[in-house]
Amino acid sequence: MKKIIFIIITCLLLISCATQPKIEEKEDNKITGEATLDFLKGKPTLIFFASTSCPISTKKVYEFEWKIWDKYKDKINVLINVIDGGRFNIKEVPQVTDMTIDFFDITGNVCDYVPSWILLNSKGEVIDTSCGGEKDFDYIERELNRLSIIGN
Numbered sequence: 001m002k003k004i005i006f007i008i009i010t011c012l013l014l015i016s017c018a019t020q021p022k023i024e025e026k027e028d029n030k031i032t033g034e035a036t037l038d039f040l041k042g043k044p045t046l047i048f049f050a051s052t053s054c055p056i057s058t059k060k061v062y063e064f065e066w067k068i069w070d071k072y073k074d075k076i077n078v079l080i081n082v083i084d085g086g087r088f089n090i091k092e093v094p095q096v097t098d099m100t101i102d103f104f105d106i107t108g109n110v111c112d113y114v115p116s117w118i119l120l121n122s123k124g125e126v127i128d129t130s131c132g133g134e135k136d137f138d139y140i141e142r143e144l145n146r147l148s149i150i151g152n
Helices: 002-016 055-072 103-107 137-150
Strands: 045-050 077-082 116-120 126-130
Touching: 045 055, 055 077, 055 137, 103 116, 103 126, 116 137, 126 137
Parallel strands: 045 077
Antiparallel strands: 045 116, 116 126
């Protein structure tokens, strides 16, 4: 019986981490100024896609804050795109709800899961991606260190 309950709860959590329906774009959904890719050019950029309704996303956002933001905030652009219109209770990491910053539009690949991320070089070109948490923060750190070594 415990196994069945565990399986049901796990399935419900995973279902909640599928992409949420896109909300209508409104002016109050964006940060001051446009959070376009042009704004983010000039240094490597990490765009993290998350949803406040996904427990895995929520856990990863807090891990993201202390593993990536605290260490790299002066070296790269960092942006969390909250796809369900919510806000995470984190201090400094920029958060937007901007449907114009879309995984598919940037990468050409469909990703219907969160947490996901896109790493861009300083020219705005896609360097790497992760859909649904397939690559962890240690991987991101290795890529960021590699980018700073080769000067992208």
